[in-house]
Amino acid sequence: MRALALITVLMVGGLLFYGLPDFPDWGDPVSPASTHLSPFYIEQGAADTHAPNVVTAVLAYYRGYDTMFEAAVIFSAGLACFFLLRTFQQKSEETRLYRHIPTGVTLRIEEGGKTPAGSEEFEPIDSHWVPYDMIINMTCRLIVPFVQLFALYVIAHGHYSPGGGFQGGVLFGAAIILFAISHDLRSVFRRLQEKAVMFLSAVGVLIYAGTGVVCLVLGGNFLDYSFLAGMLGVDAVMARSHGILIIEIGVGLAVMAVMVMLYYNLSSAGRHDEGL
Amino acid sequence: MTAHYSALLIVVPLVVAFMVTIAGWIDKRWCFPLSAAALLATFLASVGVLAEVQQNGVVEYFMAGWEPPVGINLRVDHLNGIVLVAIAAVALLNLLGTRPIVEKTYADRLGAFYTLYILLVTGLLGITATGDAFNLYVLIEIAALTGYALIGMGPGRASLSSLNYLFMGTVGASLYLLGVGYLYLATGTLNMVDLAARLPEIYDSRLVLSAFILCLAGLCLKMGFFPLHAWLPNAYAHAPSPVSSLVAPLVTKVMIYVMVRVMLTVFTPVFAFERLQLGGSMVWLAVIAIVAGSFLALSTRRLKRMLTFIIVAEVGYMVGGFWLGNRAGISGAILHIVNDAAMTFCVFLAAAAIQQRNEGETIDDLQGLFAKMPVTMAVFVVGGLSIIGVPPTCGFFSKWYLISGGLAAGHYGFVAALLFSSLINLVLFFRIFEIAFFEPFTDHHGGHGHGGEGVHGVAIEEAPLQMLVVMVTAAVMLFALGLYAGDIVEGFVTHVIPAGIL
Amino acid sequence: MEAILSSFLTKYNYWVFIGLVMIGLYALIAKRNLVKKIIGMNIAQTAVILFYVSIGAKQGSTIPILDSSHGHDAHHAVQAIDYINPLPHVLMLTAIVVSVATLGVALALAIKVYQQYGTLEEDEIQAQIDKT
Structure with a gap:
């Protein structure tokens, strides 16, 4: 296996090195890549879309079709994890574990014993010992809202600064995952059910594709936001700017939901119990 | 709307895929009709695009209204026109045909299954229609990721x-x-x-x-x-x-x-x-692929595994035919893309039906299957004959083009490999036919059917009706593709090949 | 020797990317542990991202966010030479997402494999398969 690996690696490396002498120097401003197509985007982008961040303009408008499938890729990944891992039948175990919330004491109840189900003071847990750290809990409780706020800012400010739907969505998802890590999966399920996450991920991508379909219905080509102008009551350039914002929100929703869904399924191996 | 056919072809299944997810959570009964409607619409759109290509030549669609290279375009010509129709047709038929199995196996995750299924088809259609090299990569990944998920859910x-x-x-x-x-x-x-x-x-x-x-x-x-x-x-x-x-x-x-x-x-x-x-060396690699694929197919006794090795050999046919670099070879390769899709679908669907009823997966478990599942086995025979290359099934015609391409290029190694592989396929399939037809059905119910007409006591246990209808349609398609092979080549494939190639 | 050295100095990004592709590919093929393979795959994908982003660089330019943000006369002042090439960055946003998605599915499959065989070592899995 090692010999095979070495041969393959050397072949691929050799192939990549073979082209190297004809590479333009790194950072060469007159290389074909810098002179053929990209000047158009830089010079026209802001005028066409009111988005000074050219990357956003290209990503969400000129090459919006690519980005739609990018959102579809991440959606499929989330769905794939659900499809592969989710188990619906509950394991019936002989012994069950409960934690007494005020004291943090773990109760072990043998089969046939009386469970404190329904009591406010007890919660079911899965592993024998779950650390309960007040400092971590409190810190995360404080940080999470600010991370979420920042995520919203990143989504909304994608036209003017680095950011956009993907980055903001990942941040928002990270905030929820942080909460899940500091508490446990069950406490997240109480706030954000699996069903809701699934729904949000599909709705997010639907917003994107749906915007494209609306453009199509209004007489333009797919994803040509200028045709939204009449509906939004603005001129064509502003309509493109708004169109970008709409699809960024859709992407943000989808990415957030998928990040959470990936965490739900990977951390609990699809059982949706307490998780890590 | 006709101007948008090429976009609708991809947009409709994409949008419906997300709806199927939502429907899966609300009411599972909606998943299948939604998916079937989407794929039917896709199939009609693909036929519409092909008709338009036939009339006006290349169809281009500019996403977001920007002409390439600024924007991304869809570009459908005679080549991808027929591939699009083939993809849409196979995907639709398979969706209809496998419904009984899917609803039994994935009852608890039906929405996810159908969503991944449609996204896979969308990815394949997108790969075929796009005119942008990077967009192609993204769509390859969509088709691949959904494929990994669907395959990973199998047994064993x-x-x-x-x-x-x-x-x-x-x-x-x-x-x-x-x-x-x-x-x-x-x-x-x-x-x-x-x-x-x-x-x-x-x-x-x-x-x-x-x-x-x-x-x-x-x-x-x-x-x-x-x-x-x-x-x-x-x-x-x-x-x-x-x-x-x-x-x-x-x-x-x-x-x-x-x-x-x-x-x-x-x-x-x-x-x-x-x-x-590079042509010569690529064709020799293809020759190796064909011979190796055939031998590997011969070496296994498991039905589905044997069929996959036949695919490896068939890939060799198409790659070799293309790299012959002459008109007949490239025509054969392109025709074989469509024909092979149809006949592989035919045999795999029949294999799915067989596995549904039969527990074992080796070909020795197929004993007495002609009596038990006559229609399924008939379809399997048609598919097998087509893969062997018996006229008037479609497999014969693409092989004919490939062989004449090999002769025209003077590449006798390739011709020999094709004939050799046909021979091996003959052995492979007739081995199965023999087991399924002649060997007595060893059933515990005491069925003493030995030779002649004696198949009494063997209850016919066919696949579900829905599956049978689809399988028979697929088998008829193999004959239809064979009968119209000349028209397909004249009407579509010749337009694809650049004028410089003789 | 001097030519190689100067090539390294003017194109060191590309040298690094080739090195990373080779490392990732080696881990993917030679390692026996499935998670190590997944990590190798990710390294190779990241190397591709480094390659694309390197294409976008332009000496003496800044990030492609235009200075005079508001107002309609913005495009008069914009000179392409002042900003780096945005296209590779756009492409790589897509590629990053694809690699995250692939990683997610790969990990899900690895979990499924572990549930089935109780190990992630390829040779141990193979031994179990051979036994049955």
């Missing part, structure tokens, strides 16, 4: 096989992506037509040659071209039957289409055939 070793497929598939896609990166570095554009216009002046650059090899290697890995086929037999044989009858006919064929497209449109025959003189 499926998850391990799927993980290995994921490793190989990702390497293949990354190599292709690197190739596109090299091309972008050399030209500054990603659009296929624009690339073709800007490449000739730098044909001598090492960048173009490395990009060419990277793309070709990546695509060979994705299509399972021997010796890069290691992922294919395991992944397709262990996949759940409704999935293997979708991916086995379509995925490798679409990758071969991509190779044809990249070679004809991006690098153009001038570079691929004349400057590099």
Whole structure:
């Protein structure tokens, strides 16, 4: 296996090195890549879309079709994890574990014993010992809202600064995952059910594709936001700017939901119990 | 709306896919009708696009209204027109035919299954329709990711096989992506037509040659071209039957289409055939692939695994035919993309039906199957005859073109490999027919049917009616494709081949 | 020797990317542990991202966010030479998402494999398969 690996690696490396002498120097401003197509985007982008961040303009408008499938890729990944891992039948175990919330004491109840189900003071847990750290809990409780706020800012400010739907969505998802890590999966399920996450991920991508379909219905080509102008009551350039914002929100929703869904399924191996 | 057919072809299934997810959570009964409606619409749109191509030539669609190279375009000509119809037809038929199995196996995750199914089809359609080299990569990944998930859900070793497929598939896609990166570095554009216009002046650059090899290697890995086929037999044989009858006919064929497209449109025959003189060695590699695939098929006694090795050999047919570099060879390769999709679908669907009723997976478990499942076995026989290449089934005609291409190019090794592989296929299928037809049915109910007409006591246990209808349709298609093979070549395939190729 | 050295100095990004591709590919093929393979795959994908982003660089330019943000006369002042090439960055946003998605599915499959065989070592899995 090692010999095979070495041969393959050397072949691929050799192939990549073979082209190297004809590479333009790194950072060469007159290389074909810098002179053929990209000047158009830089010079026209802001005028066409009111988005000074050219990357956003290209990503969400000129090459919006690519980005739609990018959102579809991440959606499929989330769905794939659900499809592969989710188990619906509950394991019936002989012994069950409960934690007494005020004291943090773990109760072990043998089969046939009386469970404190329904009591406010007890919660079911899965592993024998779950650390309960007040400092971590409190810190995360404080940080999470600010991370979420920042995520919203990143989504909304994608036209003017680095950011956009993907980055903001990942941040928002990270905030929820942080909460899940500091508490446990069950406490997240109480706030954000699996069903809701699934729904949000599909709705997010639907917003994107749906915007494209609306453009199509209004007489333009797919994803040509200028045709939204009449509906939004603005001129064509502003309509493109708004169109970008709409699809960024859709992407943000989808990415957030998928990040959470990936965490739900990977951390609990699809059982949706307490998780890590 | 006619102007938007090419976009609707991809947008309709994409949008419906997300709706199916939502429907899956609300009421599972909606999943199947929604999916079927979407794929039916897709099929009609693909036929519409093909009709338009037939009338007016190349159909272009500018996403977001921007002409390439600024925006991304869909570009449908005679070549991808027929491939699009083939994909849409197989996907629709398979969806209809496998419903009983799917609803039984994935009752608790029906929405997710159908969503992934439609997204896979969308990815394949997108790969075929797009005119942008990078967009192609994104869509390859969509088709691949959904494929890994669907395959990984199979019984037994499926998850391990799927993980290995994921490793190989990702390497293949990354190599292709690197190739596109090299091309972008050399030209500054990603659009296929624009690339073709800007490449000739730098044909001598090492960048173009490395990009060419990277793309070709990546695509060979994705299509399972021997010796890069290691992922294919395991992944397709262990996949759940409704999935293997979708991916086995379509995925490798679409990758071969991509190779044809990249070679004809991006690098153009001038570079691929004349400057590099690569044809000869690629055809010899194809000869090795055909012979090796046939031997591997002969060496296994498991039905589905045998069929996957036949695919490995068939990939060799198409790659070899294309690299012969003459009119007959390329026509044969393109015709075989469609024909092979149809006949692989036919045999895999029959295999799915057989596995549904029969517990074992080796060919020895097929005893007495002609009596038990007459229609299914009849369809299997038609599919088998087509793969062997018996007229008037479609397999004969594409093989005829391939052989005449080989003769015209003077490449007798390729001709010999084709004949040899047909012979092996003959052995493979007649071995199965013999077991299924002649050997007595050893049933515990005391069925003493020995020879002659004595099949009393063997209850007919056919596949569900829905499946039978679809299977028979697929078998009829094989004859139809055979009867109209000449028209397909005259009407579509000849327009694809550049004028310079004789 | 001097030519190689100067090539390294003017194109060191590209040298690094090739090195990373080779490392990732080696881990993907040679390692026996499935998670190590997944990590190798990710390294190779990241190397491709480095390659693309390197294409976008332009000496003496800044990030492609235009200075005079508001107002309609913005495009008069914009000179392409002042900003780096945005296209590779756009492409790589897509590629990053694809690699995250692939990673997610790969991990899900690895979990499934572990549930089935109780190990992630390839040779141990193979031994179990051979036994049955």
